[in-house]
Every structure is written in C-alpha cells, then in structure tokens.
Amino acid sequence: MARRPRSKKTTASQRPRRLGATRRKVGEGLRRGWGIIRHWPWLRILLVSAAVSILYVAYLDYHVRHQFEGKRWALPAHVYARPLELFPGLVLSQTEFREELRLLGYRLNYQPIEPGSFSAQGDQVFLTTRPFTFWDGAEPMRHLKLVFQSNRINEIIDTETGTVVNLLRMDPVFIGGIYPRHHEDRILIKLDEAPPLLLTALLVMEDRNFPDHFGVDPKAIARALLANLRAGSTVQGGSTLTQQLVKNFFLDNRRTLWRKLKEAIMAILLEAHYSKNEILEAYLNEVYLGQDGSRAIHGFGLASRFYFDKPIQQLNTAEVATLVALVRGPTYYSPHRFPKRLLDRRNLVLQTLVEQGFLDAALANQVKQAALGISPNTPGILTHYPAFVDLVRRQLRQDYREEDLTSEGLRIFTSLDPLVQQRTETSLRQISELDKRYHQNGALEGAAVVTNVTTGEVQAMVGGRDIRFAGFNRALDAVRPVGSLLKPFIYLTALQQPDKYNWLSHIEDTSISIKAQHGEVWTPKNYDLQEHGDVTFITALSHSYNLAAVRLGMTLGFEPIEGNLKRLGFQRDIPSYPSTLLGAAEMSPFEVAQMYETLASGGFQTPLRAIREVLTVNGKPLQRFPIRVQQTLEAEPIQVLNSGLMQVVQQGTGSRLMNMLPAGLLVAGKTGTTDDLRDSWFAGYSADHAAVVWLGRDDNQPTGLTGASGALPVWGELFAGLPTQSLQLVGDDKVEYHWVLPDGRPSHDGCKGAMQLGFLHGTAPVGQEVCETRSP
Amino acid sequence: MQFLRLVLLGLVIAGLVSCASVSNNGPGSEGYSVGESVIPGTVIKPPDETSPPVRLLLAQARQASQDGQLSSAESYLERALRIEPRNAVLWNYIAKTYLYQARYSQAAGMASKSNSLAPADKVLQADNWRIIAQARAQSGDSAGARLAERRAAEYSSP
Numbered sequence: 020m021a022r023r024p025r026s027k028k029t030t031a032s033q034r035p036r037r038l039g040a041t042r043r044k045v046g047e048g049l050r051r052g053w054g055i056i057r058h059w060p061w062l063r064i065l066l067v068s069a070a071v072s073i074l075y076v077a078y079l080d081y082h083v084r085h086q087f088e089g090k091r092w093a094l095p096a097h098v099y100a101r102p103l104e105l106f107p108g109l110v111l112s113q114t115e116f117r118e119e120l121r122l123l124g125y126r127l128n129y130q131p132i133e134p135g136s137f138s139a140q141g142d143q144v145f146l147t148t149r150p151f152t153f154w155d156g157a158e159p160m161r162h163l164k165l166v167f168q169s170n171r172i173n174e175i176i177d178t179e180t181g182t183v184v185n186l187l188r189m190d191p192v193f194i195g196g197i198y199p200r201h202h203e204d205r206i207l208i209k210l211d212e213a214p215p216l217l218l219t220a221l222l223v224m225e226d227r228n229f230p231d232h233f234g235v236d237p238k239a240i241a242r243a244l245l246a247n248l249r250a251g252s253t254v255q256g257g258s259t260l261t262q263q264l265v266k267n268f269f270l271d272n273r274r275t276l277w278r279k280l281k282e283a284i285m286a287i288l289l290e291a292h293y294s295k296n297e298i299l300e301a302y303l304n305e306v307y308l309g310q311d312g313s314r315a316i317h318g319f320g321l322a323s324r325f326y327f328d329k330p331i332q333q334l335n336t337a338e339v340a341t342l343v344a345l346v347r348g349p350t351y352y353s354p355h356r357f358p359k360r361l362l363d364r365r366n367l368v369l370q371t372l373v374e375q376g377f378l379d380a381a382l383a384n385q386v387k388q389a390a391l392g393i394s395p396n397t398p399g400i401l402t403h404y405p406a407f408v409d410l411v412r413r414q415l416r417q418d419y420r421e422e423d424l425t426s427e428g429l430r431i432f433t434s435l436d437p438l439v440q441q442r443t444e445t446s447l448r449q450i451s452e453l454d455k456r457y458h459q460n461g462a463l464e465g466a467a468v469v470t471n472v473t474t475g476e477v478q479a480m481v482g483g484r485d486i487r488f489a490g491f492n493r494a495l496d497a498v499r500p501v502g503s504l505l506k507p508f509i510y511l512t513a514l515q516q517p518d519k520y521n522w523l524s525h526i527e528d529t530s531i532s533i534k535a536q537h538g539e540v541w542t543p544k545n546y547d548l549q550e551h552g553d554v555t556f557i558t559a560l561s562h563s564y565n566l567a568a569v570r571l572g573m574t575l576g577f578e579p580i581e582g583n584l585k586r587l588g589f590q591r592d593i594p595s596y597p598s599t600l601l602g603a604a605e606m607s608p609f610e611v612a613q614m615y616e617t618l619a620s621g622g623f624q625t626p627l628r629a630i631r632e633v634l635t636v637n638g639k640p641l642q643r644f645p646i647r648v649q650q651t652l653e654a655e656p657i658q659v660l661n662s663g664l665m666q667v668v669q670q671g672t673g674s675r676l677m678n679m680l681p682a683g684l685l686v687a688g689k690t691g692t693t694d695d696l697r698d699s700w701f702a703g704y705s706a707d708h709a710a711v712v713w714l715g716r717d718d719n720q721p722t723g724l725t726g727a728s729g730a731l732p733v734w735g736e737l738f739a740g741l742p743t744q745s746l747q748l749v750g751d752d753k754v755e756y757h758w759v760l761p762d763g764r765p766s767h768d769g770c771k772g773a774m775q776l777g778f779l780h781g782t783a784p785v786g787q788e789v790c791e792t793r794s795p
Numbered sequence: 796m797q798f799l800r801l802v803l804l805g806l807v808i809a810g811l812v813s814c815a816s817v818s819n820n821g822p823g824s825e826g827y828s829v830g831e832s833v834i835p836g837t838v839i840k841p842p843d844e845t846s847p848p849v850r851l852l853l854a855q856a857r858q859a860s861q862d863g864q865l866s867s868a869e870s871y872l873e874r875a876l877r878i879e880p881r882n883a884v885l886w887n888y889i890a891k892t893y894l895y896q897a898r899y900s901q902a903a904g905m906a907s908k909s910n911s912l913a914p915a916d917k918v919l920q921a922d923n924w925r926i927i928a929q930a931r932a933q934s935g936d937s938a939g940a941r942l943a944e945r946r947a948a949e950y951s952s953p
Contacts, residue, residue, distance in 0.1 A: 104874065106848035155859070155870040186848035473880035474873070623908050632870070643866055646873060646889070648904040654911055707880070751914045 076284060083285040084292060086268040087301060095196035095207060096429040098402075098411055100437050101478075101631070102153070102191040105165070105172060107183075110742040112170040113144060115438055120146070122192045122437050124332030134160045135332075142167045145178070151190035152638040154432065154631075158188045170742075192437050193330065195402025197412055197424045206320030208331055210300040216336060217319065218299070219377050220343040220368055226260040230295060234261045234286035261286040263346075264302045267317070308342065309349040316349075326354065328394035336382070337389040340368040354393045362391055405489035406466075406482030407435050410609075410629045413495070418642065419633075428636030433629050434476035439708075439741065443467050443479040446736040450484050450714065457723040462716045465733070466493035468612040468627075469710040474646050475616055475625030478708070491717070494608045499698050499715060502602035502691035502726065503563045503672075504611055507618070507664060508587065509572045509600060510560050512580045514656040517779040522557040522663055523763040528567035533597045541597055543569050546692065546725075557776060558761050560663055561671025563690065565601055572600035586651040587614040588624050602691060611702055612711040618661065619687075619704035622652035655779055658754045661687050662777035665746060668703070670761075670774060672727050679735035685745040686738060690726030697721050699729030706744040710734060748775055757783045764789045827895045829853065829860040829868050829888050833925040839918065841884045849875045849882065856888070865892050883913035890926050899930035906930070921950035 103119050105111075120137055125146065128136040137146035143166050150160040163184065166174040175184040196206065210218075222229050228236045236259050243257030258266070265285040289298060307315060308322040316325050319342055323331040327338050334342070344364035345352055352361040366387045372378035402408045411433055415424055423429065447465050454463040469479040482492035491497075513520040528551040535541045545551070545565050551558075559567035572580060577595045584593065593604040609627065617624045625648050633642045664687035667673045672690045680686065688703020699714040699722060712730040716722055722729065748756045758766045758773045763784055766773035770790035830853070832839050841853060856871035872889045879885060886909035893902035906923040913919050928943035 104848070104878065106846070106878070108846065155855075155867045186851050471877075473876060621911055623904070623911070631873075640866070643870065645869055645893075645901070646876070646905075647901050648908045649900070650904060650907045650911075 076288070079281065079285050080288045083265060083268070083288055087289060087293065096415070096424045096427070096431050097193060098195050098197065098408055098431045098433060099191035100194050100433060100435040101476075102151070102158075102432075103189040105175060105187045105189065106185060107172055107174055109172045110170060111167075111172055113139070113142065113167040116144065116165070116167070116172075118441065119189070119192070119438060121333070123149075123190060124330060132162070148187070149190045151188075152634075153188065154634065154640050154643065158190070161187065163187070191432065194404050194433070194435060194437075195408045197408070197415070197431075206318065206324060206331075207304050208318070208320040210296055210303070213303055213319065213331060214334060214339055216372075216377075217331075217334070217339045217343065220340060220372055221260070221346070223371055223375050223377065224343055224368055225263070225346060226258075229260055229299070232259055232261075232290075234288075234290035235259060235283045258282075259286060260302050261289055261298055264298060264305055265289065267302075267305045267307055306346060307349060308345050309353070326393050335386075336369070336378070337365065337386045338392065340372075340386070341365045341391060343368050354391055358391055358393075365391070402489070403487060404435060404440060404480075405487065406492050406494050407433070407440070407477070407480045407629065409482065409489070409492045410477060410480060410495060414629055415633075429641070430634040430636070430638065431630060432632040432634070434471070434474070434478060434631060435480075435629070436478040439469055440479035440481075442737055442740045443469055443481055443710075444486050445740075446733045447481050447484070447486070447712075449733050449736065453714070453724065453729060459716065459722060462718065462720070463714060463722060463724075464493060464497075464717055465712065465714040465730075466497060466608045467710060467712045467733070467737070468494050468608050469708060469737070470612055470616050470627055472616065472619045472704060472707055472709050475620075475627050475648075476631075477612075477627055477629045493713065496607060497713065497715070497717075498605045498607045498610075499713065499719075500603050500693040501606050501611060502693040502698060502700060503565075503568075504689055504691035504700050504702050505584075505600065505602045505604060506560060506563060506568045507660060507689055508583050508614075509568055509575065509580055510556055510663065511652075511656060511660045512575050512583055513556065513571060514659050515579075515583075515653065517656070517782055520556065521778055521782045522659070522776045523555050523759065523784055525553050525555060526559055526567045526571050528552060528554050528559060528564045528570075531566055531569055531573075533569070533573065535596055535598065543598070543601055555761065555763055557663055557666060557774070561667045563667075563672045569597065569600055573597065583652070584614065586624070587617040588626070588651075589614055602693060608711045608713045611700070611713075612709065615702045615704060615711060616709045617651065618657060618664075619709040620648075621661075622650060622654045622657040623648045624651040625649075655753045659777035659779065661746065662748055662756060662775065664689060664703070665748075666774045666776065670772075673701070673703070673731060675727055675731055676735045676738075679732065679739050681739060683745065684738070684743070685747075687746055688734070690731060692725040692727075695721045696723055696725060699724040700726050701730035701734040703734060703738075704746075705738065705741075706746050708738070708741055708743050710737060712737075748777065753780060754778070755780060755783060758788075759784060760789060766790055827860055827865075827891070829857040829872070829892070831891075832922050833891065833894075833929065834922075839884060839887060839922055842882065845882060845884075846879065849879050849885070852878075853888075860892065865896055868892055881912055883909045883916065883919055886912065887919055887923055887926070890923065894926055894930055897933070899934045903927045903930040917950045921947045924950065 117139070124135065126136045128138055131137045131145050131147050134147050134149040137144055143164055145164050148161050148163065151158050162178045164176040164178050165172055175187060176182070177184050226236070228239065236257065239259065240257035262282050265282045304318040304320065306319070307317055308319070309316040309325065311325060316322050320331055322342055322345070323329060323334055326341070327334060341361065344361055347364065351357070352364055354361050369378065369383045369387055373380045373383045411431060412424070415431065447467055450463055450465045454461060457463070464484050466483060467479070467481045468477060470477050480494045482494045483490065513524070528545070530542070530550055532540050532542045543565050546563065550566060551564055554564065554567055580600070581593065581595065589606065589610055593599055596603065613627050616627060625646065628644055630644045632640070632644070635641050665685060668676050668686055668688050673688050676686065676688070684705065686703055686705045688701060691698065691700030691702070697715060697719055700712070702711040704710070712734045714722065714724055714729040714733070750756050754777050756775050756777050758768055758770070758775050760766045760772050761774070765784050765786055765788045767788050767790060771792040830838055841850070852871045852875040856868040859867035859871060869889065869892045872885060872892065876885045876889070886905050890902045890905035890909060893905060903926065906926040910920055910923045924943050924947035928940045928947060931943055932940035
C-alpha cells in the first residue's frame, strides 16, 4: 500500500521547538489568568460557584432523567379479551352487543362518527369502530350499520361504501395489566387512551401554557404571586404540569424556596430532554390523586378504577371533571371527607370548560346536577377478571421471564369472552342466596371454569365469591375431593370393553366391605343409605349409586381407570385406594374442566389454554399459542359414555336442569357430592361449551349442599343464557343409538322412561319394542 | 490476510447453515397454498354450506400461505374454526399448515380430529390419513406411516 505523502515536512529538530513554544504560551496565559483571579477574589468565588452549579445541575439532570426513564419504560403487559367477530347470522342479541360496547368504552352519540362511538335506533345500531392491530394484520376504522333480528345479526353494512360486510373484528376489551410486585398499585395508560376531555380540562385548570412554555411559566408565577399577595396567603399556584410532575417524582411537599427552585431547574431539564407528549403521559400516570389506607393512588388510570370502578375510557364528563378537580389536592378535596368541597370544585372545572369554549353550557348545567358517584365497592382493583388474569400470568410464566412480562409492554391476546364471563359471574351470585338458605354465615365459596369445547380455550373463570378480589384463586388452587365426578370414568373403562359391557350390563348395588391399607376395612354407603340390588349400568350411573360404582371399579381394577384419567388430561398421580373410586381423589376445578373437556370433544385432548397470541409493544407478532389436539381415547366408547351422561341430566341426578334449560337444549353432565356434604360439584357440556362449578367452604366444613342442590343450579343458570348448541346423537358405522327402557327392553321415542343410548354395532338389545305408557 | 479469509469462510458457512434451517420446514413447504391436498395438484374444497365469513377467512389464509406466512394462515384458519367448529375441512387445512411447519404430532392430531367430524367424506378421510402417514414418517414411525398409507389407500379406492 502506498503511503500518503506528508503535506508538510517537519524535521525532528523543529518539532520539540514548536511544542515548547506552545507550552510557553499556555503557561503564560494561565499565569495571567491566575493573576487576574488573585487580584479580583470575587471572580474566584464566581467561578467556583459556577463550577459547583454546573455540577449540581448535572446531578439534578441525572436524577430527574433517571426517575423519568424508570417510570417510562416499566410498561406492564397489556392483556386483552378475545375480539368479538361479527358476521351476518351470528347469534348475538342487541343487548349483548351493547354490553360488549359498554365494556369497550364506546360512547353513545347521536352522530357516531368518532372511532369508539355508536347510536341505536330500533333494531339497528350505527357505530364507528376503533382501528386495531392484531396478529394477522390491522383492522381499520369503519363506519357501520348493524341490523339485529331475533337475537341474531341479520346484516352488516359499511355506511361509507354502502356495501355488505361479511366479517368484521371489533377491537378487544382491555382486561388488565401484568404488573411487577412493587408496582401493583398502578394502571398505566397511554396518552391516546386518555379521554380527550380529561387532557383539555387538565390543561385548562392546571397549565394553560403547557404547549408553549419551557418547563416553567414566568407569567403564571407572576400571576400567582400577585394573587397571593393580594389575598395575604397562598391561594394560587404557578406550577406548570412539568413542575408538578417533578414534585410527584420526589414526593416532597415542603414549600421552601430552595425546593421550588430545584423543581424549576428539574422541570426545565425535563423539557430539554423529552417531548411535551412524553411529559404529559408521565404526568397522567404519576400525579397523586388520593390515598387508600397506606397505599397512595397515583395516576388517572388507577384513580378511575379507585373512585369510579371503571376503566378511564368509560368515564363520563362529570367523572372526568371530578378527577381533574382532585389534582389540586386530594386530601383537601377528599370525596369521602369533604364531598361538598369536591363537588364545588368539580363544577368549577365544568364552568371553566364552558367559559373556555370546550363544553356546551346546556350540557354542563345538566352534568353539574349529577352526584359525585364515587363507587362504594371495594375500590382500587386492577382488573375485573382477577382469576382469569391469574391464569394468563401463570401460563405466560412458562414462556417468559417475570421482568419481561412486567416491563416490556407485551400485548397479550387471550380467549376470555367477556359476555360468557358475565353470565358465569351472574350465575355464581346464587352463592349468597344458598349461603343464607343453608346457614353458612358468609363462608360458602365457589369457583367456575368455562371452556370452548372445540379449541380448549378458557372463556371464563371465577375464583371465588368475591369475584373482583384478586385473592385465593379457587378455580386453580382449591384442590378438593371430587366425589361422583369420577364415576363416568369407571363406566368408560368398562365401555371400552364392548365385548363384555354396555349400558344395559348388570351390576349389584349391594353392600361391600373392602380391606384398605393398614388393615382398615372400608364400607361405602349410598347417598340414600339404601341398597338397590341388581341394576343396569345406566341406572347406576344416572342415579349415582356408590355401591355399584365401587363394585364395578374393583372388578375392572385401579390401573386402567387411572390410565383413563391420564388420557383425559389429569396430570398428577392419584392414590390407588379403593375410596379414590368414589371421588376421594382431590382435584381443582381447572383439572376437572380439562378432563370433561376431553369427554366433550369426543376423546380428543386439547390442553386448556388462555392465551392466543403475544405481540410486542409495537404490535409485532412475537408468539402464537396454536390449537393442539391429540386423540388420547378411542372415540366410540366416549360417544357411548356421552349418551349415558345425557341421561344423567334427563332422568337422573341432574334432572333439575331440565326445568332450567331452554326446551330442546341437550347437554351431558354429572353431579358430585363429597362426604358430609362438604363439596358440591357439577361438570357438564353442550356441543360448544364445557363448564365445571364447585361450591364449598375454605375451612372444609359441611355445607349442606349436594351437587344437585348447589353447583347444579349455578351451572344451569349459566347454560340457560349461553348461546350454545345441543349435543346430537348421530350414529355412524361404529356407534348406533337406540331407545331402551331402564330395565333394558327395547322401546321407542315418546315412551315413558325410554332413553336413547349409544351402543357399539352389534351390542344393542334386540326384541319386541315395548311402550307401556306414552310420556305426556 | 489468512485470518480475513478464515472469517469470510466462517460467515459463508454460517449463512448456508441458516438458509438450510429456514428452508427445511417440512415436506413441500415451498409454495404450499391452503386448500391444496397433500397430493400435489389436487384440491380439498370446503363444503357447499361453508358460510361467507369462513370463506373470506379461507381466502385470506390462502393468500397468507402463498406469501409464505404460515403462522398468519394458521391464525385465519383458527378464526374460521371458531365460527364453524364442526367444519371438518378446516381441521384438515390446519393439519397441513402444521405438517408443512414440521409440527408432526400436532398435524396428526388435527387430521384425526378432521376424520372424526366427517366419517363419510372419503376424499377428506384419504387426505387426512396421508397427512398422518407423512407426519408419522417424518417422526421416524415408519410402521405407523405404512399403516396410515394403507388406510388412505382404502379410502381412495373406488
């Protein structure tokens, strides 16, 4: 490589001389400078102070940026419900749709042209959707007309183009965030999630020059100073929002001049580093808005939940004004201690908005009449669905680190169906009534899990009687004896041997004593303490006879039954005692839901899942949790078993359901009751949904409830309101369905006592059909 | 210079390895389009009663698969499945997207499910058994694969 020629040649003798000359010059300059400082000592003081000030400002700069970044980047994962897919023909009433809109925070407007607004006229709903980015692409904003007819969507029209819409995906309901432990008292919101009126009112009341000042507003300070001088005390503040934000960062309420100066410097520094939008967003999430015992309420997101028990997007004008009123002093304007003061200030906010031209005077006058409307409920909850979000968090922890979940702003798309969840919650409210009727003194608890049979997705989950309380999640963690819920699996094990057994096989329902471990003798009893003698399998199952089930279980052996439990999706080992057969085995409602889900889907095991997709904070696809299906049990014996479980509901221990469900809705299920009536269970399914309900007490004391008197009515109320399809008995080349009488004689449809049961080809009873009495 | 050459060689090898792992995602993943049978050139059609929203999602799934976006295709198909859970063809389509992404055991599971929903549809049964056969073969279960091939042949015979 050729070397570049030097532009100027320097010889070795020249270089030291030149350097020496420079050094001499610098030395002379310094000496002269020191001389000046020696002669003018004040300059020395000035320079030292300047250096100290620069260092101090640098220190403040580091400090305030550190605070700001710390708050800004800790973005919790956002958890969303399933998006509602709308299409002509969908079973969805207008009431249900409007409930979905309410949960989404869509506003009722005469002219719904803004995204997130709607109006309704008779059987039509006009709306403008919000744009949203999903895993498989973005859904744009659309102006639509929906026509409802007999609890269905009849037509969807794009009102801009006049064209028919065949499919449309709404934005999903936000159901909560996943917060780090030390930050669990925040609901972070983004600037664009805040209602526009909130931002307007905040600026109008607190900092009108916010868009233009540099962190400090000298005019506002002068104005405040004048007002305070006139009044003789502090009546007005001159702090900008940026200064208030700094004040909130350091939680120091001393009103010293030095602190004010420090705040002002930090405010200017913040403005130098960050945009107005970033500062405003931080302010929204940081501002102190009240106290809940020892917990400080920071940010409008949490305050909205704390005071009004709803997400910020759903606040009305009066509520927005109340929160803005609180900014000036949550203690002085405490809604609980000084409601009148707060009401006056809220109305002042409304009046100021009118004066500044941001609010219609007539509307403001109307709004001013409204009460404060502070929620009396246990306030400050982070999610309306704590049990479900708990499940989401647990399933995510298998793939993500805790700190990623709480700081990366991941967007988690789940399978929660808010409408199904709402039905589940409403049904479980029966607990209060049952508690009273059975004198449980408020100790009766309950839990429920609802799944989609096809996909294994969890659509709803309730973890306790206090539905909004994020405490003990009984749906996942209450591991209790399951009673007769295991009986179907004993009969399944028999039905898997079609050459030996079918529904009409006989078994003795007579007393039995079994030597258990340690030489103890176990003598099970029937619930009615009777023996029923020689009975068919179907009679024994539908009436849940214990003695018959134990005898059959002992004949079949424990191992094949346990093998079936594993194939149904139960993952733990269970003790191989004879009493296990009668449900001494302990399981959680979630575990039971997994097993009944496998029954419902015909022997195909689908691991229950709550998460569909995970996107990054910017909406980029990160991970999908696809449907997984594995055939773990031969389909035909399951089909046969299902026909028996339908009989449990039609003629057996579950027959109370027949009065609760809509006529013609066929479901299958099983009651479960444990010793001394400590646990009340019902597990069952339709063609679309499977659900498990458990009722009991945390202290494991008797409740007085059987499966049929406790969990069953809850389950029944739930399914009575679900848009769900009937189970159908369609024969094929392997399984056929026949009408029989309980004693095994062939019969036909419409005969009293006749039931339709599944048989493997060639195993059905033959002979003359009997019909002694027609059923009414 | 020798060092530079070594680094370059390393980079080339790394590139080749990564290319290989990208393209090796199942039998015939190149140009797979949702709706195609496992047998090249033949198509599994959705049943006539398939609803307009599902047809729309199928078109989107097909487009995504042609663009090589199998995970998007999967997402469209799952949405379709939630609308028509008992449409056996949808399960068959998903089974194939799994197969072409080398998720063999899941592919076989979905194909079995599809079979359970349409016991009388011979064309679909044959295609599902072929998916199961390929999935088994790719997972090293050659005996199981032969068995599945035989089942496929049974359904294919007139």
